[in-house]
Amino acid sequence: MKYCPRCKSPMELNIEKSVSSDGTVKVLYFYRCKACGYRLEDAVLLMKKGDGGYEVKAVEYLD
Numbered sequence: 001m002k003y004c005p006r007c008k009s010p011m012e013l014n015i016e017k018s019v020s021s022d023g024t025v026k027v028l029y030f031y032r033c034k035a036c037g038y039r040l041e042d043a044v045l046l047m048k049k050g051d052g053g054y055e056v057k058a059v060e061y062l063d
């Protein structure tokens with residue numbers, strides 16, 4: 001469990017997906033505080049469409 005650095009409430013993990021024009025899927029993992037709305041980005045995953053489906057291109061961890 002992660003706690004909000006601002007108000008110390010438990011944070012909720014959210015996933016946001018977006019697709020760019022070249023078909024690359026970007027998945028953003030972030031924590032959001034339900035009490036104060038503080039948002040903390042955790043990781044970004046990039047997936048590119050290939051012959052055999054989606055391929056994970058990069059995972060970036062944000063601190």
Ligand SMILES: [Zn+2]
Binds near residue numbers: 005009
């Ligand atoms: Zn908070």
